[in-house]
Amino acid sequence: MSDNGGPAVLAEGLVKHFTGREGDVEAVRGVDLEVRAGEIFGFLGPNGAGKSTTVRMLTTLLTITSGRASVVGIDVARDPDQARHRIGVALQEAGLDPRQTGRELLVLHGRLFGLDAARAAERAQELLSLVELDDAADRVIKGYSGGMQRRLDLAAALVHEPEVLFLDEPTTGLDPASRLTIWEELRRINGQGTTVFLTTQYLEEADQLCDRIAIIDRGRIVRQGTPEQLKADLRERRGDDDQPTLDDVFLDATGRTRERAAGEVQEVSA
């Protein structure tokens, strides 16, 4: 539970418009979300549906055109610094400084979050062990593999022991072994009480990890519930005896056929 007793993440009528050379683009068109404290919440959607834009608004990285959003009861637009103290963020690209070593990066983040030098060094070592990067700790990040960079990115997001961890497609581009390692880390982190807000295009990932999911399409939430609820709803509507998969739910929610999806969303295959 968040210490305010309310939801860990709350979005009400969240809207984001971008103004560019080609006019006004409505990336997010009124998103309502409620993420409960302690759960792993999956946020799914096709490419360009508004997942990353929503996450960037929730994590104070983008201004909000209209609506409101809060994390652990703190309004992200009114009090962004307070919100930043309570959240950890790992975005789509493993955002790391390639010229630092893994240890230097974690110590720097510890210092930036206000830890003293000794505690920052200690916390860096704890996290390096947690993500199994002890051996590579003093190597420059530029030489890390994609999986190692993701794990370090995850560790950097955990330096200050956040209450809510936002992960934007944390396993995209990873090999199956690295993906499983990240899943294990997420379960462990969640087991320690951290709420996880996860965007992914891998439906199997959402099915395996998430307590509840929301599907966004064209800037609007089109389904929300537990994976089991969503599958059961679809089966009931179709009147099928076969249990639908989360792929079927996703395709139904986004109005895509398997044939179209195979072209548009690589990860959704027949």
Add this chain to the structure above:
Amino acid sequence: MSATIALGKRGLREALRQPDALFMTMFIPLFFLVVNTGQAAEIFPSESTDFLKGQGYAAFQLPITLLLAASFGMAALFLVEEIEGGYFDKLRAIPVPRYAIVLGRLVTEGAKGIVLATVIVLLALPFGITIASGPLGFVLIVLLSALWGVVYAGFMQLIALKTRSAAATNSGGLIFFPLLFLTPNFVPRDLLTEPMEVAATVNPVTYLMEALRSLILDDLDWGKILPGFGVVLALGVVMLFLNVRTIRNYD
């Protein structure tokens, strides 16, 4: 302030890991010093050229070398790389003052500028250049050059934040060259043709150059030194304000 220092130390660690980059930063300005002096030293012999105050033409050219070296900072290019790679967003998601994110790399540029200016002046001494204003003048030369490096890096960071493009940031750096040459870089201001004198008078880099030149050729002449520091401080305040405003409105 501790966040600024932590981010500044990060930049210094990176600079120490790439000493070859510092060598290249010095090579081009020293190359111009040698070439410009070689081309014009015969025209301006020290014995008969009043504005050289008894020194060789290289002493007159040294300020350009210092300003050029200070203008080759890497802060903006590293910033673009961080924007493109996502690390900039990682920093923005941390509750540190926004000014610390832009100042961190500028602190690094200041420290690098001190090292560069010191090395360049020390390299120039065996070639007959003397610092007429003495040890205090030496310190002021190093300080003024380094401060200019910080201001210029601030200007380049501003382009990086606005454009988020390495190509545009690189192109922005070219603006300095007209500013450097619309100055009394080969002869004093009163010997320039009238249009060039007007251009040099409105160009802030002129006052920097004249302050540095005064420190090399004259005893401490505060009437020339203070305008140089004034220009750097005024531009520094403007650059910092614009950088912080841009990062605060960054979407």
